[in-house]
Amino acid sequence: MSQQYPDSAAEPTIGRYDDIALYDGVRSRRIMAFFIDYAIVLLLCVPVAVLVFFIGIFTLGLGFFLYPILFLLVVIPYVGMTMGGPNQATPGMRMMDIRLVRLDGRPVDFMLAVVHSVLFWALNAVLTPLILLATLVLDRKRTVHDWLLGTVVVRGTV
Numbered sequence: 444m445s446q447q448y449p450d451s452a453a454e455p456t457i458g459r460y461d462d463i464a465l466y467d468g469v470r471s472r473r474i475m476a477f478f479i480d481y482a483i484v485l486l487l488c489v490p491v492a493v494l495v496f497f498i499g500i501f502t503l504g505l506g507f508f509l510y511p512i513l514f515l516l517v518v519i520p521y522v523g524m525t526m527g528g529p530n531q532a533t534p535g536m537r538m539m540d541i542r543l544v545r546l547d548g549r550p551v552d553f554m555l556a557v558v559h560s561v562l563f564w565a566l567n568a569v570l571t572p573l574i575l576l577a578t579l580v581l582d583r584k585r586t587v588h589d590w591l592l593g594t595v596v597v598r599g600t601v
Contacts, residue, residue, distance in 0.1 A: 460546060465597040466584045470575070472539040473596055479535030487517045519557055527556035540599040547593060555592065562588035
């Protein structure tokens with residue numbers, strides 16, 4: 444039996460995310476979750492760097508070209524499988540009791556999670572600390588990449 448999701452244009456489900464308690468402390472929790480996830484990804488880069496070293500040896504040096512994209516090799520599957528998984532949250536987000544949801548009611552999938560992360564890094568490169576100012580003026584304490592993708596970060600339990 445397949446679950447029916449509302450068509451975002453015909454049946455908006457935004458009303459279920461109008462409770463102000465869902466956004467209490469989300470901004471600070473989101474910042475802490477970022478630091479936790481960043482530390483986890485950096486720790487995961489160590490074994491991947493060792494693996495890339497051996498790949499470089501076995502490929503007579505060609506594998507060493509993977510070092511510049513080492514962070515991407517770790518972070519894309521990390522974000523895609525955790526935020527795009529059943530919990531809709533990375534381990535850092537789960538520790539801070541927040542999760543990413545779509546305003547149209549459908550679950551966050553792997554690709555949306557990766558695009559969300561890529562947009563975060565792209566906008567962060569342009570707007571650096573100013574990216575958090577959007578949470579002061581946009582509804583539901585959303586950042587620009589949340590607004591562009593139709594997502595919102597809410598507390599896991601209220």
